Amino acid sequence: MPDTPRIVSLIPSATEIVDLLGWRDALVGRSHECDYPTAIQDRPVCTQPKFQPIGTSQEIHDRVMKLLQTALSVYDVKVEVLEALRPTHILTQAQCEVCAVSLADVEQAIAELTHSQPQVISLEPTVLADVWQDIRRVAQCIGGETAAAEAEQAIAALQVRVQCCRDKTAFIAERPTVACIEWPEPLMAAGNWVPELVELAGGRCLFGTAGEQAPWLEWSALVAADPDIIVVMPCGYDLVKTRQELAPLTQTPEWDNLKAVNSERVYLTDGNQYFNRPGPRLADSLEILAEIFHPDLFDFGYRGQAWQKL
Known part of the structure; x- marks a missing residue:
């Protein structure tokens, strides 16, 4: 440095x-x-x-x-x-x-x-690999070759956590379908790294494409897809604010007919601290999704402070 x-x-x-x-x-x-x-x-x-x-x-x-x-x-x-x-x-x-x-x-x-x-x-960054590269680039630009070499240790530790989730979900035959909501009104699905995280956590992402910006979402598309799981992760909102801003979702007539709602598989998350920040805590975000999707396989201790059931 x-x-x-x-x-x-x-x-x-x-x-x-x-x-x-x-x-x-x-x-x-x-x-x-x-x-x-x-x-x-x-x-x-x-x-x-x-x-x-x-x-x-x-x-x-x-x-x-x-x-x-x-x-x-x-x-x-x-x-x-x-x-x-x-x-x-x-x-x-x-x-x-x-x-x-x-x-x-x-x-x-x-x-x-x-x-x-x-x-x-x-x-x-648009995907996880970009985040690792950003860590390398910041280290190189500010600290030179020595810092860049040290950064590899930090990146390796994050990648181990990602690999743990990938390994445990690799052989899951029935992956739940998932809709990640990044903004309640107007309705927007999550994009960039979130679809990648969903797949790594053992889910099947219905909306958004890895590496592409978050897409606007029509209610008719959400109803037609009828996801097994809905994860609400508004950009810039913590858990309290997310719960306060649910009316555009829960007061829409089609809401009560959704499979995820009737099976009580709608989850609120602290999108501000986790999913919306393409930094080291995307590893935490992955672990949060793994806990939500497959509680029989994962318990990292995020429930209550990073996510809640609706």
């Missing part, structure tokens, strides 16, 4: 990667959404949303869409905070303008800095 690196992470998953690599003390700034591990919450906040992130899922969706339709970014980068922090490296993303500050936002902010020109590391 170079002398006294000063890292600013503008996306929660990157903050978790920095912590995994043992560089928590080098983290001098974070985004308003970076909240894990709890020890980093005293770092200065470098971003803020341009919309009120409160209200129903439909209201939040409408505010975000209005900003995007007017060609405005969804988040602000606090240039004056970056100026004071003088970072050597800034971690950001180029995947989703709704989830976090965009690469363009960061580049514009850096252009306004007068005291430093930090190196920008932009992450854009």
